[in-house]
Amino acid sequence: MAAVKFTLNGNPQTVDAVSAMPLLWVLRDTLGMTGTKFGCGMSLCGACTVHIDGQPVRSCVTPISAVAGKKVTTIEGLSPDRSHPIQVAWIEADVPQCGYCQSGQIMTAAALLSKTSNPTDADIDEAMRNNICRCGTYEDIRRALHRAAELHRAGGVK
Amino acid sequence: MSVAVNRRNFLRAGATAAGGLMLGFYLPDRKARAAETPATGNKLNAFVLVGNDDIVTLYIHKAEMGQGTVTSLSMLLAEELECDWSKIRTEFPGVNPAYGGFQGVVGSQSIRSSYTSLRQAGAGARDMLLQAAAQKWGVDKSSCRAEKSTVINTATNARLTYGSLAEAASKLPPPGSVTLKDASQFKIVGKPTKRLDTPGKVDGSTTFGIDIRLPNMLYAVLQRCPVFGGTVASFDDTNAKTVPGVKRVIKISNGVAVVADNTWAAMEGRRKLTVQWDEGKVAANSTPGITQSFAEATQQTDGAPQRKVGDASAALATAAKNLDAIYQTPYLAHATMEPLNCTAWVRSDGAEVWASTQMQSGARTIAAQKSGLPQDKVQIHSEYMGGGFGRRGGSDYVGEAVEIAKAFDVPVKLTWSREDDMQHDTYRPASYCRFAGGVDADGWPVAWTASIACPAFAGANTSTEGVRDIAYAIPNFQVHYHDVNPGVPVSYWRSVGYSQNTFFAESFLDEMAHAGGKDPVDLRRRLLATNGRLLAALELAANKAGWGKPLPAGWGRGVSVVNNIGSNTVQIAEVSVEKGKLKVHRVVCAVDCGAVVNPAGVQQQIASGIAFGLSAALKGGITIKNGRVEQGNFHQYDVVRIDEMPKVEVHIVPSQAASGGIGEASTPGIAPAVCNAIFAATGKRIRQLPIRPEDLA
Numbered sequence: 001m002a003a004v005k006f007t008l009n010g011n012p013q014t015v016d017a018v019s020a021m022p023l024l025w026v027l028r029d030t031l032g033m034t035g036t037k038f039g040c041g042m043s044l045c046g047a048c049t050v051h052i053d054g055q056p057v058r059s060c061v062t063p064i065s066a067v068a069g070k071k072v073t074t075i076e077g078l079s080p081d082r083s084h085p086i087q088v089a090w091i092e093a094d095v096p097q098c099g100y101c102q103s104g105q106i107m108t109a110a111a112l113l114s115k116t117s118n119p120t121d122a123d124i125d126e127a128m129r130n131n132i133c134r135c136g137t138y139e140d141i142r143r144a145l146h147r148a149a150e151l152h153r154a155g156g157v158k
Numbered sequence: 159m160s161v162a163v164n165r166r167n168f169l170r171a172g173a174t175a176a177g178g179l180m181l182g183f184y185l186p187d188r189k190a191r192a193a194e195t196p197a198t199g200n201k202l203n204a205f206v207l208v209g210n211d212d213i214v215t216l217y218i219h220k221a222e223m224g225q226g227t228v229t230s231l232s233m234l235l236a237e238e239l240e241c242d243w244s245k246i247r248t249e250f251p252g253v254n255p256a257y258g259g260f261q262g263v264v265g266s267q268s269i270r271s272s273y274t275s276l277r278q279a280g281a282g283a284r285d286m287l288l289q290a291a292a293q294k295w296g297v298d299k300s301s302c303r304a305e306k307s308t309v310i311n312t313a314t315n316a317r318l319t320y321g322s323l324a325e326a327a328s329k330l331p332p333p334g335s336v337t338l339k340d341a342s343q344f345k346i347v348g349k350p351t352k353r354l355d356t357p358g359k360v361d362g363s364t365t366f367g368i369d370i371r372l373p374n375m376l377y378a379v380l381q382r383c384p385v386f387g388g389t390v391a392s393f394d395d396t397n398a399k400t401v402p403g404v405k406r407v408i409k410i411s412n413g414v415a416v417v418a419d420n421t422w423a424a425m426e427g428r429r430k431l432t433v434q435w436d437e438g439k440v441a442a443n444s445t446p447g448i449t450q451s452f453a454e455a456t457q458q459t460d461g462a463p464q465r466k467v468g469d470a471s472a473a474l475a476t477a478a479k480n481l482d483a484i485y486q487t488p489y490l491a492h493a494t495m496e497p498l499n500c501t502a503w504v505r506s507d508g509a510e511v512w513a514s515t516q517m518q519s520g521a522r523t524i525a526a527q528k529s530g531l532p533q534d535k536v537q538i539h540s541e542y543m544g545g546g547f548g549r550r551g552g553s554d555y556v557g558e559a560v561e562i563a564k565a566f567d568v569p570v571k572l573t574w575s576r577e578d579d580m581q582h583d584t585y586r587p588a589s590y591c592r593f594a595g596g597v598d599a600d601g602w603p604v605a606w607t608a609s610i611a612c613p614a615f616a617g618a619n620t621s622t623e624g625v626r627d628i629a630y631a632i633p634n635f636q637v638h639y640h641d642v643n644p645g646v647p648v649s650y651w652r653s654v655g656y657s658q659n660t661f662f663a664e665s666f667l668d669e670m671a672h673a674g675g676k677d678p679v680d681l682r683r684r685l686l687a688t689n690g691r692l693l694a695a696l697e698l699a700a701n702k703a704g705w706g707k708p709l710p711a712g713w714g715r716g717v718s719v720v721n722n723i724g725s726n727t728v729q730i731a732e733v734s735v736e737k738g739k740l741k742v743h744r745v746v747c748a749v750d751c752g753a754v755v756n757p758a759g760v761q762q763q764i765a766s767g768i769a770f771g772l773s774a775a776l777k778g779g780i781t782i783k784n785g786r787v788e789q790g791n792f793h794q795y796d797v798v799r800i801d802e803m804p805k806v807e808v809h810i811v812p813s814q815a816a817s818g819g820i821g822e823a824s825t826p827g828i829a830p831a832v833c834n835a836i837f838a839a840t841g842k843r844i845r846q847l848p849i850r851p852e853d854l855a
Contacts, residue, residue: 035362
């Protein structure tokens with residue numbers, strides 16, 4: 001067990017955990033932040049995606065020791081009030097069905113938008129193809145992502 | 159429409175401790191509807207609460223797995239209640255004997271079983287609120303009207319909100335009859351409506367079963383025998399117990415559980431567990447042998463007869479042209495995004511269970527069994543599901559959690575890993591179908607026989623639906639069934655028997671069309687001539703898809719028709735096969751599902767069902783080796799991704815016929831539409847799923 005210090009959704013955070021314990025389980029079980037989802041445990045489905053220093057990362061295969069000193073953002077920290085352009089567009093397009101994969105979809109999409117303000121369909125395919133949705137909300141995700149990009153370019157992004 | 163209501167069964171009103179108008183009403187279950195018998199007894203299986211704060215809460219015994227039920231059922235209620243849509247809230251009340259025996263979401267039943275009852279409840283509550291306002295104003299109820307959660311005095315234009323009337327209304331007797339709106343008056347029903355559950359699903363705040371957290375809760379994983387039906391011979395937990403956080407290792411009927419203070423520690427502990435298994439007899443079974451046993455069964459002539467029209471043998475013997483074909487499909491996993499899980503707290507005086515389940519009543523039955531407590535001491539908390547697709551109709555995972563939790567005095571959450579989920583599913587059965595067909599001198603089908611081998615789980619009906627009950631008028635028709643059981647657990651999977659049989663039937667019909675030199679849509683037109691609804695859907699799809707219009711080389715269109723869950727669905731897929739690579743570009747889907755509650759929900763479910771069926775067509779396959787599943791995670795059991803999702807165009811046939819289901823309507827038809835399109839593009843006939851690269855090369 002070792003104390004790991006990092007920034008979680010803008011706030012300083014210290015956790016005592018086995019260094020190999022994945023960030024996913026620290027978030028969910030130790031810290032009670034259940035918005036980040038367990039889907040596969042092998043970086044295959046994308047449900048557990050969070051941002052580490054702004055990059056989309058699969059928390060299920062990221063040991064807690066690797067986030068020491070880093071900035072971690074989860075779905076709970078994307079915005080305080082569902083005002084991130086991705087969230088606004090997701091609500092507008094009514095994207096989620098069961099919704100279980102959507103935290104990961106949204107975090108991956110937000111990371112895409114932060115580096116590509118006007119993503120093409122090919123950009124979306126490349127960024128989103130490793131996020132699985134069994135409900136098949138893909139067309140709505142694509143539509144919402146284009147809409148979020150509009151909002152983003154109009155200055156709606158933080 | 160005026161509907162007489164049996165007060166004893168239908169409406170019960172009263173004030174609540176919190177204040178407001180609480181109304182109970184009866185939603186008939188599937189069985190009662192099928193028998194068309196009126197409700198009996200004092201069953202109350204849903205409640206609506208009009209609060210003093212104007213908030214209308216619908217307590218609904220259905221559950222949400224993405225299918226949009228929470229929204230569509232609320233729309234039905236809100237329509238007749240004349241309440242402000244923004245004031246609607248929903249809650250899952252859990253299992254209660256007052257709701258009747260069966261509580262679950264299976265078979266695309268929610269709207270079908272609630273369409274009239276929920277409207278009656280809304281109308282009943284509206285009537286009582288009108289009456290309360292009339293009394294307050296000292297006028298006749300007929301001079302009051304309801305609009306947006308307000309009662310308006312039509313003479314004076316005075317207004318009273320529902321919240322201010324709720325308490326007075328709760329003291330009134332419920333009406334003996336209510337008047338339901340004509341569909342032409344609908345303001346909410348039939349209009350595309352946003353889902354009520356979206357906001358919590360974009361900020362991580364929706365609580366799924368797996369997200370339950372309770373004070374002092376422990377976390378468990380379970381090592382099950384990799385071979386179906388195997389049992390624990392012995393185990394050594396020495397190393398498992400050295401993992402930090404592991405509390406205890408216990409044996410239950412289904413395996414060895416590792417219980418720890420977090421999920422990961424439990425998983426790490428399980429990795430270090432050594433278990434000796436008595437593997438049992440299924441260990442002798444592997445996919446090649448299973449397929450062989452299916453093939454042999456279909457060669458026998460004594461299968462269980464499913465349907466017989468005319469004399470198929472004689473017609474085959476005299477047909478101008480004969481064709482034979484064998485079709486096969488594999489076992490399939492459900493792979494819901496939320497792995498199975500259940501939290502249980504078993505005390506001496508009662509048990510509580512938190513589960514994302516499609517079958518709340520089944521969960522309660524098994525929890526009572528495993529805890530040894532009477533059913534009325536078991537409380538089921540029904541949670542949002544991260545997908546169901548039929549898997550959560552079973553309650554095996556609930557039983558496991560209760561068995562583990564029984565050994566603790568604190569709550570225990572059991573989580574399945576993805577590997578657990580994929581290797582201990584209750585699978586869509588593998589199936590094998592041997593066809594023979596004959597066309598006459600003019601090229602029209604005159605004979606059709608099918609012999610199906612498939613493990614049964616709910617009788618032959620589900621194993622042969624989709625072949626046995628096709629709507630086509632073929633004069634000589636015969637279907638036989640062989641129940642072959644290789645010991646792999648099987649159960650419901652989105653669209654059930656249609657998921658494979660529609661692929662068989664619609665593909666073979668396409669073969670018959672080509673054998674007779676007929677256009678596949680023309681052939682279906684002729685064979686559906688007396689089925690107005692399917693014919694209309696076919697014409698709509700053909701028209702919207704541009705059937706018959708030229709396509710580039712290497713492209714093709716394919717059609718499929720299916721009538722299931724009370725709905726009629728026609729799909730036309732447009733594909734290209736270039737250098738052996740298949741791409742599904744576009745799917746036009748015409749659907750007649752009767753009266754539509756939420757067209758936006760229909761659109762979502764059609765696209766969803768297509769994605770689900772397309773994953774099976776292009777990628778899905780569970781194989782067995784020595785009684786074990788060979789696939790463990792998404793790298794071995796892949797599903798359709800965003801870049802493989804076709805453009806789906808949904809066209810709803812306007813109808814006020816009784817509502818059909820929608821959650822399973824489009825899953826069956828996508829595989830045959832795609833495979834028929836591949837044939838049109840390449841001349842290659844796909845008779846086995848998933849489609850393999852070598853089938854296209």
